[in-house]
Amino acid sequence: MDKKVFVTHALPGERILALSAHCDMNVWLGPGLLAAEALREELAGCQGLLCLLTDRIDRELVEAMPQLKFVSSMSVGVDHVDVAALTERGIPLGHTPGVLVETTADTTFALLLAAARRIVEADRFVRQGEWRRENRWSPDFFTGKDVEGATLGIVGLGAIGQAVARRAAAFGMQVQAWNRSPRQLPGISLVELDTLLQSSDFVSLHLPLTAETCGLLDARRIALMKPGAVLVNTARGGIVDERALAEALASGALFAAGIDVFEEEPVPEDHPLLGLPNVVLAPHIGSATARTRARMADIAADNAIAALSGEPMPHCVNP
Numbered sequence: 001m002d003k004k005v006f007v008t009h010a011l012p013g014e015r016i017l018a019l020s021a022h023c024d025m026n027v028w029l030g031p032g033l034l035a036a037e038a039l040r041e042e043l044a045g046c047q048g049l050l051c052l053l054t055d056r057i058d059r060e061l062v063e064a065m066p067q068l069k070f071v072s073s074m075s076v077g078v079d080h081v082d083v084a085a086l087t088e089r090g091i092p093l094g095h096t097p098g099v100l101v102e103t104t105a106d107t108t109f110a111l112l113l114a115a116a117r118r119i120v121e122a123d124r125f126v127r128q129g130e131w132r133r134e135n136r137w138s139p140d141f142f143t144g145k146d147v148e149g150a151t152l153g154i155v156g157l158g159a160i161g162q163a164v165a166r167r168a169a170a171f172g173m174q175v176q177a178w179n180r181s182p183r184q185l186p187g188i189s190l191v192e193l194d195t196l197l198q199s200s201d202f203v204s205l206h207l208p209l210t211a212e213t214c215g216l217l218d219a220r221r222i223a224l225m226k227p228g229a230v231l232v233n234t235a236r237g238g239i240v241d242e243r244a245l246a247e248a249l250a251s252g253a254l255f256a257a258g259i260d261v262f263e264e265e266p267v268p269e270d271h272p273l274l275g276l277p278n279v280v281l282a283p284h285i286g287s288a289t290a291r292t293r294a295r296m297a298d299i300a301a302d303n304a305i306a307a308l309s310g311e312p313m314p315h316c317v318n319p
């Protein structure tokens with residue numbers, strides 16, 4: 001009998017069809033996000049799981065599934081998965097690196113520019129009729145911050161951090177970076193994290209969420225940031241103390257922020273960042289282009305096909 005694989009969402013791309021030829025595939029079709037209890041019920045009896053970053057694969061779930069042989073996540077980040085619990089059982093975990101690098105760097109830059117130039121605030125002003133009502137235009141009208149000549153501090157110089165650095169150079173920015181392990185790259189000066197925060201006009205985060213990076217940008221470090229700086233986060237919300245960030249933005253210590261990721265997603269309606277005019281918000285769409293999402297889904301399907309065929313996954317987190 002075919003091995004059973006549960007897929008937690010309908011997926012784009014072409015390889016999902018190939019996967020269906022390798023197994024008895026059950027796809028959850030919604031509506032909305034799959035609840036933890038439903039995942040537990042659907043996964044019972046399945047050898048494989050193809051999931052999204054919205055599915056929590058914790059130790060309790062892994063331990064309740066003695067038949068589980070592989071997990072493939074359609075994401076590069078795997079902080080939603082208890083990797084140690086899988087590794088202890090010898091269960092490979094696939095992910096989808098590489099293909100989302102340029103798309104996520106574009107989102108980062110979109111947020112950086114939108115925050116620097118107050119684009120969303122200005123959009124609201126026009127859309128809500130304020131411009132006409134106030135009949136106003138003045139030299140200091142919606143003035144923002146220049147990126148040309150400004151210093152961008154990149155926290156985490158992996159593939160996405162480097163792609164952001166290339167864009168920053170093209171915009172005439174000076175680029176400095178901090179990376180956990182020193183990494184020399186032309187045109188980028190490496191500095192200590194606290195130095196980076198004290199001396200950057202813009203700071204952009206490009207780290208995975210791990211035990212080491214959780215809360216890395218805490219209240220002390222946020223207070224170190226240059227007065228009037230802009231923070232961009234397309235990595236993971238848990239890296240930042242969101243309350244301290246909201247306070248720094250509300251007091252004017254920081255000029256603005258562009259935030260694509262939150263500690264809790266979907267973000268609660270009473271989250272302190274949501275009431276601030278100087279924050280550009282997005283619902284975790286860093287890699288959201290149709291082409292990139294199809295490529296991610298194809299890699300996730302190929303990881304699953306490899307596991308079903310008894311071969312190493314092309315992109316395995318815990319080899």
Ligand code: DGY
Pocket residue numbers: 053074075076077078100235284285286287288
């Ligand atoms: C990932 O794949 O981890 C990204 O956060 C998706 O945008």
